[in-house]
Amino acid sequence: MSPDTIISFKDVSKTYILYKNDQARFKALFIKPKNPKTNKALNKVSFEIKRGESVGVIGDNGAGKSTLLKMITGVAFPDEGDIYVDGKVAALLELTAGFSPEMTGRENIYLKGYILGLEDSYIKEIEENIIEFAELGDYIDQPVRTYSSGMKLRLGFAINVNIEPDVLVVDEALAVGDASFKKKCKDKIRDIINAGTTVLYVSHSAPSVKEICPRAIYLRKGTVIFDGPTDEALQVYNDYKEAQKAKKKK
Secondary structure (H helix, E strand, O other): OOOOEEEEEEEEEEEEEEEEHHHHHHHHHOOOOOOOEEEEEEEEEEEEEOOEEEEEOOOOOOOOHHHHHHOOOOOOOOEEEEEEEOEEEEEOOOOOOOEEEEEEEEHHHHHHHHHOOOOOOHHHHHHHHHHHHHHHHHHHOEEHHHOOOHHHHHHHHHHHHHHOOOOEEEEEOOOOOOOHHHHHHHHHHHHHHHHOOEEEOOOOOOHHHHHHEEEEEEEEOOOEEEEEEEHHHHHHHHHHHHHHHHHHHH
């Protein structure tokens, strides 16, 4: 592994057991299920990402994209293989996860900061930047339970893009809110990329992947099919989809 590698996956595999219902899932905590139905979300996935790279992750639903991102953010762990992530990771995934509804927006900035492992002094340093970016006005000092879903998303987005991450993980929705705020979000992500932050971007939108990422990893059923220039990755992906359509017509 080279010294400028910031993310490395080596032969990473992850299998999930599929349960019929919550009752079966609870029962499995005490009794190991016999011959359970499983889904191999990732199958011996290997790649390296250099510091400062912007890499797209493409593929159909169920390809393993979300599992890959969850492993980078430390939410999920592999059954096999090795994962290396060097630096602070911010994730634009479940933006409102970790918020306490009874705490104010300002208090939740600190709560989210603690969850991300930030020090009090650093959170205080970036607090006003987050508040200014979120554009919540006096609501910043009101309980989050009084917020609309859009307001909560704004606050979550503002926190994650203002902590100066080493790695920014973006899943599909680049922006939240009205047209003006969406543009502000997209501009902020461009600034983060230009500042040299490593970005992993998952999207079904080919134009946005091409705009943001010179390189793309194409996953299919948990396996890396192609890893290289984005134009070529999208071509391989589109060729497969066209071939699938042609098969259905026969």
